Amino acid sequence: MIQINWYEKNKTQAADWQSEAGNPPPKAVVIADDTTKADEAYRLACEGTALLYRGDFQNAKQLLQAITRRVDRKPAKPVETMLEAFHQHRARQIGRANITNKVLIELKYGVCDLPRAPDVKVAVQAALTMDGHSLDKLPARLVLSLRELLGMVGAHEWRKKGVAIQALRSTIHAYYGVYSPVRGEYLDLIDQAPLNQPQVAWDIGTGTGVIAAILVARGVKQVIATDNQPRALACANDNVQRLNMQTNIQVQQADLFPAGKADLIVCNPPWLPAKANAPIEHAIYDPDSQMLKGFLNGLKTHLNEQGEAWLIMSNLAEEIGLRAPEALLGWIDAAGLQVIDKQDVAPKHAKATDQSDPLYAARAKEVTSLYRLKCA
Template sequence: MIEWSRQGQTHKALWRSEGGAPAPRRVEVADDTLAADTAYRMACEGTGLLWQGDFQNARHLLQALKRRADRKPRKSAAKASQKLAGATPAEAFHLHRQAQAQRARVLAAVLIPLEGDYGIALRRAPDWRVACTEAWGPATGERSVATLRELLGLVGAHEWRKKGVEVPALGAPPNNRIHPHYGVFSPVRGEYVDLVAQAPLPGHGLAFDIGVGTGVLSAVLVRRGVRQVVATDQDPRALACARDNLARLGVPPQQVELLQTDLFPPGRAQLVVCNPPWVPARASSPIEHAVYDEGSRMLRGFLAGLKDHLEPEGEGWLILSDFAEHLGLRPRDQLLGWIAEAGLTVAGRHDVKPRHAKAADAADPLHAARAAEVTSLWRLRQA
């Protein structure tokens, strides 16, 4: 719960945070009279600003906080540059993550009250009830509070879900769109999908898709002629998202079985595909689990269990970026060691350079690692 005082009365409401962040300990009611510099100082001190003014002015305030968070004082900027210049790639990565976390805490200061039906009872407030329902489920009638930043992300996800993401590997438009749900990682980095679409299949019988997400890889396998897919995920949102996308693409429900479990379903398959998170670091929100895998838990679990779920002549396809290697977080020898320890051998590898915008952004603090990054499909067999 979150608590605040107004006109001598104490108010309480349900606190909503996708990432599990605690409600601010101190909450002040704020409106259009609050100056941006004062708001920034309060946000840096950890004070939540419960908005009671014009909704569009809350958006303007959030933009003002962003400008101040990104505008470093000259001395601080010089000091940070010196620190980065002498840092190892791993240290630079952790400094970057710390800076991101601090920025996120400041921008989370603007709070929006929601009515029991997810309505926003502020002047010039939009109607985001549908987007909230998609993300949080049906309204329960209980008043709640969320950060404006999280609400904007939620609405952005709602728009992505409506519009969809074109995936050329699924064929020609209009039957090649994937519609990601809130909290499910979007297949915007299409290079890994292309690898699955192009690698030679070991057979067209049973395949396992470990960590189904949006269902894009299951759909690609079906389009390539794989007769049966069993797709797994721990996240109910991902399973619902995959089910929706496969239905939109016209995949018969009996051709792809969706199963809520950690990693492998029972049995063995000719092909086992897994695209685990690429960076061995702690995720700060649920959706970041698609990118960050603390201790390489999913990667190591997949490798350790793969042999027991492969048919004798089957293959495991591990889709993995070497971004962590360039950051000094996981050396290539360690990955090869885990493969050998699992009783596996590398039958082949298919590589592709990433096409995302950050790979060409020289201003990115991690540009050197991003520019060198390669995404690979490792074809693994029983040794």
Template structure:
């Protein structure tokens, strides 16, 4: 079946002898399973795992809580299979993986795990009602992630993605405590959450070149914009390409009482004009995202990083500073060549007038069981204060 761009995808299966069809939706952009069968509480976890590994979607008709338990059982089987594979690999003499190979292998394993677990499907009726026994009320979580576009539709979604919506809804309600703000940021589904507070601290502590005007490039949740406003910057123009991020930032800035200082604009990188301070915290890893939600983490071919650096000089006022917040995690992974960032800064007609460093404090930085621990343990997050070479 050939689908046009404006045609929603569907899953198809047979119930009894009757062909069935249901709209498919995935915020991650995942394609629907090509083959689907109905499943309920009677299916054994091993049988479900075999079908999922074969790429068969399991449209759940049983108890919702039992579906959650089955998903956990599938996850344990995926992890055991990976552990057996790793044990066999270690038993064979071979040269150790480079950091880049370890990273790509880690992502492949994550993608494979996500694909298998994504085969457990949940039906959703109009009004975001899940027609299963013991299903929770998901209207708020679905409305926050999907908006109104799907509200009157019946569709199927993977349980794994649905749980992501539920988790995001809880994060949005609870928020993330930001010490530099003395308050909380409430991230929306699909908007990068400022759980790594060290980069926020850098922006909160670096000396301001001006309090007149600042640009915040890639506003996201609005956390850096809020920090600048709280530090006394009188006017901030904040941009983002994602309408969801702009709405999230607006809500957070309003709650923190600093929205009157901020103008939010949908734009690719810079707004018109010049400013004495331009701040950007681009995605830190120059790899290709596997879903739209990963764009906050992965910057393919360093597009945003290079776009920011190459456009900075023409948007800075004389003696103005561009602040670049970056981690060297990519260098330790072998994804970015040593010296590439410094060369890009020089080619853009810029120079570093100061650099402020901080070590990460999140749990993975000290977790020796993490497959990327060797690189994480060396990571440093930096705020580069940049000026045009002519004005330095």
């Protein structure tokens, strides 16, 4: 692992550095404790200096919250278009992360020895070993941002609890770094779309495996679920085992399609054509619509005669101005496909009604659709 260095106790210290987003370790690090004032911490963080916390863990959380409040106080600039609002919102998110990630915590073999610190070892172990690279033991000294550590702990609690999926009458458990199926409206579309008794179905970009599981619950006997991320593959396999669907679902590593052909091919690609700035964001952002275009352009090769493809998409990109209104139908036509049916549903998530959200005007018009496609 990459090392982070800092000066403490009259000598240079070193530890392994962890950053989920792949950020390099900060070059300037100072020691912070319970006497550190929020204004001074905020100033240092804005200048690029990280603060390695040596005081009470709960006070470290309060300092992080205080820095976050100061970041959020900066007013947004007036914008004229929704596209400008989107780019400003993304820039503010990135800037916020850059500053708030400057509060650091050291773990020793996965244990935080600060006063009033929770037991984080299991959560950290799960986060660091579910990327396909199992660790025999956690590093003797590991430094990461407090914000990332809290994300690991929160994700582990959600993983244990799971997300209730009505179509399965069961729960799906998302690993750290794997997008959780909290937006149930697109799953309702999968559960309700006309199903023409396919013998073999594929779920492209399976993530947690939830779509593959719904297809099996609807009677599909054989489903191949693909993904190119080791964490997602491990997560999908775990959920398949939990649901006792291992005889029906085969999880495979692939960039898009497995070998062969299928009667039904389903894909819920990232909905927004923009750059991802962290691994988890690859489930939301698809630069230049690469996955979407790759899926559409590969269907004629992989669909059986009379086979059908289901594409689940939101029109949020069109409402924001990231994609031209006619672009998607143009790509479908250029791929030699035709739309035989389209089913729509309005979003139910909290942001759709949150008028304080910078993208509220676009979210209020959002529609999630399932396109049923066939070869032209």
